[in-house]
Amino acid sequence: MCLNTILPSTTLADPFTASPRPDNLKMFKTLLFVAAAVALASAAPADEKVNKAIVKLVGDGVTGAVTFTQQKDGTVRLTGTITGMPAGEYGFHIHETGDITQGCGSTGAHYNPEGKDHGHPDDENRHVGDLGNVKSDSTNTIKVDIVDKLIKLTGDHSIIGRGLVLHSGTDDFGRTDHPDSKKTGNAGGRAACGVIGILEEAPSKTNSASTSTSNILVAISMYSLIAILLN
Numbered sequence: 001m002c003l004n005t006i007l008p009s010t011t012l013a014d015p016f017t018a019s020p021r022p023d024n025l026k027m028f029k030t031l032l033f034v035a036a037a038v039a040l041a042s043a044a045p046a047d048e049k050v051n052k053a054i055v056k057l058v059g060d061g062v063t064g065a066v067t068f069t070q071q072k073d074g075t076v077r078l079t080g081t082i083t084g085m086p087a088g089e090y091g092f093h094i095h096e097t098g099d100i101t102q103g104c105g106s107t108g109a110h111y112n113p114e115g116k117d118h119g120h121p122d123d124e125n126r127h128v129g130d131l132g133n134v135k136s137d138s139t140n141t142i143k144v145d146i147v148d149k150l151i152k153l154t155g156d157h158s159i160i161g162r163g164l165v166l167h168s169g170t171d172d173f174g175r176t177d178h179p180d181s182k183k184t185g186n187a188g189g190r191a192a193c194g195v196i197g198i199l200e201e202a203p204s205k206t207n208s209a210s211t212s213t214s215n216i217l218v219a220i221s222m223y224s225l226i227a228i229l230l231n
C-alpha cells in the first residue's frame with residue numbers, strides 16, 4: 001500500500017532523506033498521537049450481536065422449544081411450540097438465573113433489573129421478564145408467538161443464560177389483591193423451564209471493516225514512528 005495515496009505528499013517529507021525540520025517533526029508527532037488514539041479505540045472488543053437465542057423447555061409431561069429472534073425495530077420475537085399443558089392460559093416469564101440444578105425452582109425470581117413491580121407486558125411498570133400468558137388449546141398445544149419490546153439478546157437487558165419458565169397457573173398481571181400479584185402475578189407453580197442459549201450471532205461485517213481500518217492505522221503509526229526516529 002502506498003501511503004502517498006492517503007497523505008498529501010507535499011506536506012509529508014520523505015523520512016529517509018528529509019533533514020529534520022521542526023514543523024515536520026511536530027506534524028509526525030501529532031499524526032502518531034492521532035493514529036495511536038484511533039487504533040486504541042478500534043482495538044476495543046467488537047460488540048458481538050446475538051441475532052437468535054433458543055431454549056428447550058422441560059417439565060413433568062411438558063416439553064417444547066422457543067426461539068428468540070432479534071427484530072430490526074429493536075423488539076424480540078418469541079416463536080415456538082410447547083406440548084403437554086391442558087387447555088388454559090399460563091404465566092410465561094424470564095427468570096433471573098439459568099440455574100436449573102434444583103429444577104425450575106432454582107431459576108430465582110422474575111428477571112427485574114429495573115426494580116419494578118410485576119405487570120402486564122404492555123405496562124410501563126413491569127419486570128423485564130414479564131411476558132404475559134400463553135394459551136394452550138384443546139390438543140394441549142401452546143403456539144408461542146410474542147413480540148416484546150423490553151427483553152434483549154445483547155447488552156444491559158440481555159436474557160442470554162437466564163431461565164424461561166412456564167407456570168401452571170394464569171398470570172394476573174399484578175392486577176388483583178392477592179399478596180403475590182405484584183411480585184409474580186400469582187401464576188402458580190413452575191410447569192416447565194429451560195436455559196436460554198445463543199443460537200446465532202450477527203455476521204461480523206463491521207468486524208472485518210474495523211480490522212482493515214486498524215491495519216491502515218498500524219501502517220500509518222509505523223511510518224510516523226520511523227519518521228520520528230530518523231529525524
Ligand SMILES: [Cu+2]
Pocket residue numbers: 091092093094095110165167187
Ligand atoms: Cu415466572
Ligand SMILES: [Zn+2]
Pocket residue numbers: 093110117118119127129130183184185
Ligand atoms: Zn414479573
